[in-house]
Amino acid sequence: MDRPKIKEWIAPKSVREYPLGSTCESDHLTSINAGWRTFKPVIDYDKCVNCLRCFLVCPDGVIDKSGEKLEIDYDYCKGCGICATECKFGAISMVKEVK
Amino acid sequence: MAKLNARTITNEEYFYGHKACGGCGESLALRHAMKVLGENTFVALPAGCMAAVSFIYPHMAFTTNAMITPFAATGAVASGMAVGLKALGVENTQTIGFAGDGGTADIGFQALSGAIDRNDDIIYMCTDNEAYMNTGIQKSGLTPYGTKTTTSPAGKNLPGAITHKKNMFEIVAAHGISYAATASVGYLEDFLMKVQKAKDTKGTSFIHVFVPCPTGWGYPADQTVALAKAVVDSGLWYLAEYEDGEFKVNKNPKEFTAAKDYLKVQSRFKHLTDEDIAVIEEHRDKKWEMIRKKWNV
Amino acid sequence: MGKNIKFICGDDAVAEGVRLSRPHVISAYPITPQTIVVERLSEFVEDGSLKAEYMHVESEHSAMSCAIGISAVGARAFTATSSQGLLYMAETLPYASGQRLPIVMMNANRSIATPWSIFGDHMDSMFLLNSGWIQFYVEDAQEALDMTIQAYRIAETKEVMTPVMVNVDGFVLTHTYEMVEIPEQEKVDEFLPPISMPHNSMSLENPKSLCISAGKDTNMEFNMKRHFEMLESENYIEAIDKEFGDAFGRYYHGMIETVYMEDAEVALITTGSVTGTARVVLDELRKEGKKVGLIKLRVLRPFPSDKIVDALKDVKAFGVLDKNISFGYEGTIFTNVNSSIVTMEKLPKAINFIGGIGGRDITHEDIKKAYDELLSAAVGNSFERVQYMNVGCEY
Numbered sequence: 001m002d003r004p005k006i007k008e009w010i011a012p013k014s015v016r017e018y019p020l021g022s023t024c025e026s027d028h029l030t031s032i033n034a035g036w037r038t039f040k041p042v043i044d045y046d047k048c049v050n051c052l053r054c055f056l057v058c059p060d061g062v063i064d065k066s067g068e069k070l071e072i073d074y075d076y077c078k079g080c081g082i083c084a085t086e087c088k089f090g091a092i093s094m095v096k097e098v099k
Numbered sequence: 100m101a102k103l104n105a106r107t108i109t110n111e112e113y114f115y116g117h118k119a120c121g122g123c124g125e126s127l128a129l130r131h132a133m134k135v136l137g138e139n140t141f142v143a144l145p146a147g148c149m150a151a152v153s154f155i156y157p158h159m160a161f162t163t164n165a166m167i168t169p170f171a172a173t174g175a176v177a178s179g180m181a182v183g184l185k186a187l188g189v190e191n192t193q194t195i196g197f198a199g200d201g202g203t204a205d206i207g208f209q210a211l212s213g214a215i216d217r218n219d220d221i222i223y224m225c226t227d228n229e230a231y232m233n234t235g236i237q238k239s240g241l242t243p244y245g246t247k248t249t250t251s252p253a254g255k256n257l258p259g260a261i262t263h264k265k266n267m268f269e270i271v272a273a274h275g276i277s278y279a280a281t282a283s284v285g286y287l288e289d290f291l292m293k294v295q296k297a298k299d300t301k302g303t304s305f306i307h308v309f310v311p312c313p314t315g316w317g318y319p320a321d322q323t324v325a326l327a328k329a330v331v332d333s334g335l336w337y338l339a340e341y342e343d344g345e346f347k348v349n350k351n352p353k354e355f356t357a358a359k360d361y362l363k364v365q366s367r368f369k370h371l372t373d374e375d376i377a378v379i380e381e382h383r384d385k386k387w388e389m390i391r392k393k394w395n396v
Numbered sequence: 397m398g399k400n401i402k403f404i405c406g407d408d409a410v411a412e413g414v415r416l417s418r419p420h421v422i423s424a425y426p427i428t429p430q431t432i433v434v435e436r437l438s439e440f441v442e443d444g445s446l447k448a449e450y451m452h453v454e455s456e457h458s459a460m461s462c463a464i465g466i467s468a469v470g471a472r473a474f475t476a477t478s479s480q481g482l483l484y485m486a487e488t489l490p491y492a493s494g495q496r497l498p499i500v501m502m503n504a505n506r507s508i509a510t511p512w513s514i515f516g517d518h519m520d521s522m523f524l525l526n527s528g529w530i531q532f533y534v535e536d537a538q539e540a541l542d543m544t545i546q547a548y549r550i551a552e553t554k555e556v557m558t559p560v561m562v563n564v565d566g567f568v569l570t571h572t573y574e575m576v577e578i579p580e581q582e583k584v585d586e587f588l589p590p591i592s593m594p595h596n597s598m599s600l601e602n603p604k605s606l607c608i609s610a611g612k613d614t615n616m617e618f619n620m621k622r623h624f625e626m627l628e629s630e631n632y633i634e635a636i637d638k639e640f641g642d643a644f645g646r647y648y649h650g651m652i653e654t655v656y657m658e659d660a661e662v663a664l665i666t667t668g669s670v671t672g673t674a675r676v677v678l679d680e681l682r683k684e685g686k687k688v689g690l691i692k693l694r695v696l697r698p699f700p701s702d703k704i705v706d707a708l709k710d711v712k713a714f715g716v717l718d719k720n721i722s723f724g725y726e727g728t729i730f731t732n733v734n735s736s737i738v739t740m741e742k743l744p745k746a747i748n749f750i751g752g753i754g755g756r757d758i759t760h761e762d763i764k765k766a767y768d769e770l771l772s773a774a775v776g777n778s779f780e781r782v783q784y785m786n787v788g789c790e791y
Contacts, residue, residue: 004115009157011614018621020557021496021596022610024154026603027162029116036121052105056287057324059119059127061112065105078121080313081321094321139600143465154608156618164598166468166606169488172461175453179423179465179473180598186420186449187471192600210461213454 002066003073004029033060037079039094045069047091054083054092103291108134117160118152122320124310124327125149125226127284129197132224135294136193138163141184143177144197145207146170148233149226173198174210178219185220193298195222200241201231203307204265211305215274218302222294225267225305228312236315240265243335244382245375246367253370263382271305272341278304279341284311285327289338289349296342309336317366329361334383337390346394358383400578406569407432409537409576410476410502410562413544415440416584417500420471420591421449423462427481428514429566430504434476456481460488460501467497468606470597472548475499478566479506479520486524492559493528494622495607496596498551499559501529502544505668505719506566507754515755516566518667518719521696522728528622530560530629531696533668537574540564542646545579549588549636556629557596558622565669567755579644587643630698651700653692654707656682660689662770663707663714664749667693667729670717670758677763688767693729701736708737712774713745715766717785719752726750726782745773751785762786 009030012018043054048070055063055070062073063083084092101107113133119126129149133140142165144150150167153160168176177196184192196214198207203225211223230248231237238251238260245253246260253259271279278300282290290308297304311327313320330336334355339348358380362368371379390396404412410433414422422441424434440446453459456477463473477485482503492499507513508520521531530550534540540562547560564570598604610618634650641647655678657663666674671692681688691707691714693700708714718727725731730748737743749766752758762785773779784791 002110004112004162015617015620015624018617022494022606022608022618023596024157024159024605024608026159026165026605028157028159030158033116033118056105059123059130059323061115061130064110066110076116080121082122082323085321086324141469141598151609154605156608156610156614159605161605162603164603167608169461169491171457175458175461176465178451179421179462180469182421182449182451183466183469183471187469209454210458213458216454217451
């Protein structure tokens with residue numbers, strides 16, 4: 001999966017250790033969004049023709065096209081369902097998340 | 100220049116892990132703009148949803164250099180960044196300011212105008228979801244006629260907002276800007292092409308991209324791209340460019356799809372009567388009469 | 397090589413100081429009485445004597461917002477304003493100081509509408525005391541030039557890394573002419589090295605997110621750090637003043653300058669150009685044998701509480717000359733000084749002299765009257781706590 005990952009982060013132990021200014025390193029994720037979902041998208045690879053439309057329309061960019069098959073980063077998918085709606089081949093279904 | 104589409108656009112994400120609502124049209128626009136512009140991009144964006152969801156210490160969603168600007172100042176901060184980089188001799192970078200409809204057409208108007216006047220080498224992208232969403236869905240200068248917002252309620256006496264959208268695209272073009280375009284996340288390849296053109300423009304360029312907001316408009320989140328397409332197909336938004344001093348329309352529908360079908364699936368328009376819709380259609384038709392007469396179709 | 401001395405006004409002097417400090421970008425918007433600064437800078441850029449980008453911005457809010465963008469990418473920025481312009485850009489000042497951007501801004505002190513006045517007083521900069529900017533007040537055109545250069549050095553010191561406002565009295569200093577020594581560029585370059593902001597500016601090597609949000613759990617700590625480091629900047633201000641004196645031959649004595657305070661029974665605390673007038677009166681009164689002293693308050697933020705308490709320790713009465721009113725209370729500097737002295741075992745009597753509002757002249761007579769009031773209070777006579785100088789009618 002070629003997607004930005006959570007970074008380990010330790011809170012500053014003293015006021016002096018805080019950043020200089022209102023500053024933070026970019027590319028610095030410290031929490032995931034998976035907990036937002038009620039439904040999660042599941043790709044049926046038999047139906048998927050790799051048109052990449054789902055990759056294109058995902059507002060969060062969680063669909064990775066780097067591998068042979070499209071992969072969904074479930075750490076950051078919010079379950080909005082745009083991918084399933086926009087897929088012209090019915091290859092994505094929104095499945096109720098079981099926690 | 101290779102055509103930009105799902106296949107050719109990079110797999111890299113430069114705007115990721117943010118806390119925007121699921122189905123947010125604005126985040127889709129930012130995501131793709133960043134893909135076209137790449138890792139050497141310097142981003143400025145004002146108070147608004149995108150700033151609010153991407154910079155909550157210590158969780159940072161941009162992988163590139165990025166900063167929040169004062170609300171009125173997107174155009175000014177982005178200009179300052181670009182001119183500062185130029186003075187430092189830093190090359191092969193791109194500076195972009197993203198601002199919402201309020202941050203562009205209302206409070207940000209002055210700074211945008213100043214930036215274009217100076218022809219500073221920036222892209223200014225207005226992500227238009229037609230209200231001040233981050234503060235709770237209040238009316239802005241780009242809220243269309245008949246929209247129910249929290250400061251333009253629809254009731255016995257008023258149909259929601261009673262003014263039409265400000266013509267930002269034409270106002271910007273009237274500055275004689277190097278490049279300006281309108282776009283929609285319902286037509287993503289067209290949007291990508293325009294971002295690339297803006298990137299290649301020396302001087303200021305402006306893109307006004309239509310981005311639906313499921314929370315503020317009241318529709319199921321999965322319909323964002325479909326609605327962004329429907330608004331263009333029904334003629335209520337147009338895809339156009341201003342380049343070399345000339346207006347060109349990219350898509351000239353032979354027949355518009357029914358405005359009612361686009362409007363009535365959103366809670367913010369649920370209250371519209373046939374009379375209200377007729378006002379909207381009349382305004383649309385007048386606009387397209389002008390477009391077809393004066394612009395290159 | 398002979399000294400380069402020019403007969404120039406305060407605004408010119410600031411422009412020369414800016415030119416010598418080699419800013420990368422100037423964002424300029426005109427407002428009386430700062431206009432000559434931005435005009436002169438545009439001439440320097442045009443004739444090549446200042447190699448900088450010059451941005452004609454469309455408002456003061458944008459002037460500082462551009463400076464924020466310029467500084468955010470690690471370039472040296474300059475802007476100037478006054479009065480209404482300073483208040484217009486007000487929200488951007490804590491914005492810059494919260495990001496610890498080492499911007500230098502000249503403020504031509506001018507009254508605030510309404511009523512409208514283009515003339516000088518300190519109403520404008522008093523509003524921004526809480527903004528997290530270091531604030532200097534200069535006495536003459538030479539100090540205006542010298543402090544512009546020092547301001548960059550102080551701002552860019554890595555333990556300080558805070559924006560600096562150099563206040564120059566409107567018209568009284570900005571538009572009057574003095575003999576000013578223009579330092580040599582090479583000496584300034586030695587004193588002021590190139591800007592370096594590795595920790596809080598953008599770079600391609602180390603991309604950063606700036607001007608971020610901090611929630612309820614971290615916001616206080618972010619603000620405490622900035623506050624502590626501003627308090628400590630006092631040490632660097634003092635050290636840099638000494639270094640400047642060693643290099644250029646002019647010492648300004650750090651946070652405050654004391655005159656005749658060794659044996660003074662009463663003291664007047666002044667800020668800005670009126671200090672020059674007070675010095676003349678001081679000498680006259682001393683010739684008459686009066687034990688009077690003067691404290692020139694050069695920096696209002698960080699506030700030099702310890703130094704003021706030390707200077708006033710043997711004094712029986714002191715006055716603070718405020719060219720401002722905090723409506724509904726008293727002069728702002730008076731409030732600040734009183735808060736410092738509250739720890740003294742024996743509290744001296746304190747009088748607030750409010751004058752100079754809207755460009756009203758403060759004459760030798762006015763200052764002499766103030767000292768007379770203080771000498772009277774020092775021996776136990778009753779006095780008015782807040783007094784007004786040179787009022788034109790009954791009140």
